[in-house]
Amino acid sequence: MKKIILCFALIMVGTIMAQEVPLVTNVFARNNINLNGKWNYVVDPLENGYYDYRLMPFQTNGFFENKKFNTAELQEYDLDTSPLMDIPSDWNSKDNRLFFYEGTVWFKKDFVYKKSASTKGILYFGAVNYDAKVYVNGKLVGNHVGGYTPFNFDVTNVLVDGNNFVVVKVDNKRHKDNVPTVNMDWWNYGGITREVVLSQVPITYIEDYLVQLDKTKEGVISGWVKLNSVVAKQTITLSIPELKIKKQVVTDSNGMAYFELKANPVLWTPESPKLYDISISKFDDSITDAIGFRTIKTVGKEIFLNGKKVFLRGISIHEEAPFRQGRAWSKEDAITLLTWAKELGCNYVRLAHYPHNETMVREAEKMGLMVWSEVPVYWTISWTNTDTYNNAERQLHDMIYRDKNRCAVVIWSIANETPHGDDRDIFLSKLAKYARTQDSTRLISMAMEVTKSNNNINTLKDNMSDFVDVISFNSYLGWYRGTNESCKLMQWVIPYNKPVIISEFGGEALQGLHGDKTKRWTEEYQEELYIQNTQMFDRIDGLAGISPWILVDFKSPRRQLPRIQDFFNRKGLISSSGIKKKAFYVMKDWYKKKEMEYK
Structure with missing residues (x-):
């Protein structure tokens, strides 16, 4: 049993049994009770609702019981009279006090259920970030670790006929051995971030x-x-x-x-x-x-969709809501983001750096956008920790399991910008091999780093090239190294007979800030960066796709420069308020040219 993923695979409470079960595929096509909406919440930074004053977990009298106190009893919490929060959402954008908060928040929802001897009740969560302990009617039904994949519990035997309640303890504290680890470049949105339903299915379904x-x-x-x-x-x-x-x-x-x-x-x-x-x-x-229905394969340095050579005209996207920020989850969020991608001229989106919500993938499919889907094995994680690997493998499994019927998904990505080393190679090669056991019909890739540069020659060398179908790497020439002008002389050596995707490139610009093209943070600098980089990319042998970083400016605690970043990564081609920057049109024109080349 992989304890990092499922600490309570089977919970016995007297004669009551609850169990995490395999995901109900296509859950939203079932007979469901929708549990979205207003949930009570209690912020619990000291975890007083879970531990007693000796730091021992409560067996009774924890917040999960939601007890009805009488006036003679000491009462220091009340979920029923606590504030309300819209679910799905994240607490960072819903409560100003919790903007930077990382810790525990308790959520509670009442619902009515009609029991039937011929049906089961499966409690489904699209995602909870990061560690979720779920209780129904005061009984622990399970624990799930991982912030971007769905999970569900068979709660049939803890439900009662009539009034019921569910309580979720959500903890988004970062830890070194987590996936992702403590160090990342996006907002650690905490909460019940995707939809919640109670699915009513037959006993055998x-x-x-x-x-x-x-x-x-x-x-x-x-x-x-x-x-x-x-x-x-x-x-x-x-x-x-x-x-x-x-x-x-x-x-x-x-x-x-x-x-x-x-x-x-x-x-x-x-x-x-x-x-x-x-x-x-x-x-x-x-x-x-x-x-x-479609086919996808590689032959030499080319990618073929339905037997026809294709160039992946892409863009990277974070799961952040347009205009309002916060975690994206709705159909409206997906349509807005993907419509912008289509306006850019894309036929492909890289959904980074974790599995996005199911609606996003389905809407991409409807709109004709191929999808790169990724697990958050990001930067430097605990390569030798068995539980960390099991966590990553479970997230990879759940990503593939949920979306295996989505023909738009053409690439499973197992990592982003990981440092070279034997331990990392062992970890990632195992992930790649595992991915193939789960799905042999799609391409495997990962976002590598260019680690060797000699004057004006960049050489890509990565041991993981043996385990992927597509060689993908991130390049930030003109931003993190070199200048925009240096793109003119740069040559690339990629010694593999496989297609190449530039999985990221770009630079930051504050929308509306204008100046000389040599002045950083201006739209003109970003525009020039895109002009010089795309001209350089035209010289790369085997280039089969590109996904610039990124579609829209997004929140990141790493990005603090006052009056410029203000906790936003400004590499977006579109501002956080939905205004297109000058570089957007450079990329659009380049994609139009590529589209004509491949007709």
């Missing part, structure tokens, strides 16, 4: 499924359906009406049903992002989805 073009057989759609229980001889019906497909399959002794279907679907492309309505059902359970 469709837990998971895979529907995709067969990797080896042309004109075949293949896949499988998995039940939550090892129940044989269950009839499953797969229907794709537009392709005139209706197929019945029967589960085996493992609760699995496999299928192969002859079909020639219209393939998904950025220009025509075709999705097919599908349904998967059994006599008491039915799910619908919209699924696209």
